[in-house]
Amino acid sequence: MVDYYTGKVCLVTGANSGIGYAISEELLKRGATVYMAGRSREKVAEAVARLSAYGDRARPLVMDVTKQEQVQKGIEDTAAEAGRLDFLFNNAGVGGTIPFEMATLDDWKAIIDTNIWSVVYGVHAAVPIMLKQGFGHVVNTSSIAGIVPPPFQALYSLTKYGVTGLTECLKYEYAEKGLYFSTICPANIATPIFNKGIDGQARGELRIPDDAYPADKAASLILDRVAEHRGIIVVPEEPYTDLWKGYILGTPEVEERLSQMARERREAFEKGGTYF
Template identity: 45%
Template sequence: MNGYFENKVAAVTGAASGIALEMTEQLLKRGAKAVFMGDVKEENLTRESKRLEDKYPGKVFPILTDVTKEKQVARLIESAAEYAGHLDFVCNIAGMGMTLPTEQITFEIWDYIIDLNLKGVIYGTYTAIPIMRKQGFGHVVNASSIAGLVPVPYQAVYAATKAAVISMTESLQYELEVEGLCFSVFCPYNVRTPIFGDMAPPADSIGVDEAVEYILQEIEKKSVVIVLPQIARDLYALYREHKEEFDKFARNLAAERRENYRTKGTYY
């Protein structure tokens, strides 16, 4: 498995926590030449980059990056491209969840989630593309969610941004594969990361190490849409192949979340 990642240069956003941090560490473990870590939280970025630098000296480059700022994303990616004269991977992973009743959603929330979950990915993808086209190779990896593949009650804002990321990634794969570029988008179910904030992760969540192991296996295969774990693949199949059964599931989930908000103020 190491061959696809060995001696490669990567830029990763959201790299100081969660899936992005685990992916950064696993790329280094698999022999990456350098990983440029972008994150908006300076304290976390400093701590985690120092930890990884101790394990992989000379291969870790932290750059404070707010993905809602185009120039900051460009700085991260261009720095990675300049390091060894090639840019092999750009992993646009920074983002946040959003599960709220519709009456609590404001246009300000829409703007913020679009800026973070969608435009942040757009900035990373479209900064990488001209660099990768010029060199004739490169792999862009974008973070989405199972909520981008199937409708999920109480997640309309989040789902909208994640669905857009999937469509963009798939479209670019068909357009630019003839030039040597690859595009992947991973769509996880619940993974135990800081995305849940102060709440304990749901009981059906999987570990971040398990998630990243699967994602990297599929990236190496150059899979375009990566759905994980099995519960997510089953849910996606239910939506595509047994719509009436999915409708029952979604309506039951809506009722459960409605009652949870009424009695607990949270969705689970």
């Protein structure tokens, strides 16, 4: 049976690590051609080399997603070289868990540049190409923090709510034009993000939470749901879909859970806890 992704041309940002790498590998397994984008030429080359079993279907693309000209050129060059652009995965991003009062305006600017402007640049470049060809699917990575607000993640949550809002609006706006939009909302996926700061640089030892969901399983679930043209895709689906519904409904359980998280994080920071 031919897979939904066979022969499709995909561009994945942040493809050298974590969820982006796992999505790239899963797309390749399912028969797609993948332009694996990252800001470091060396890291991208290394990631593509790890996937050499897929031959020239894994292709390197160097672009810093905070630079509009680089994103525009990367997307336009991809579509020109491949003759089409079926999927854009705007996945690159940074985390940030920090008390609001500790955040500098430079922190706000840095996280907004990486998590919001990157996605704006991506859709700005891809939508005209997709409209012209009459098809295309943009998959933007938000977060569970883009549908439920975790305390001490105000910076991160602002950026991810932005991504969710943008993607959901476009989903309805272009539904009649043959374009699809999906919002990925991961929660605790086992990737290197857990010891990185807002600047994307690793600090200290990597401490992935014990209950983190494997990145390869997350990628497989994401691609299954994207193929179904789902809008908001929560990964893993449970218990986080229940958390999301409970938050929207204002259930006492979820209110208490978020309040408890705030108390624990405040205590951890007051004991000299981590910045990220």
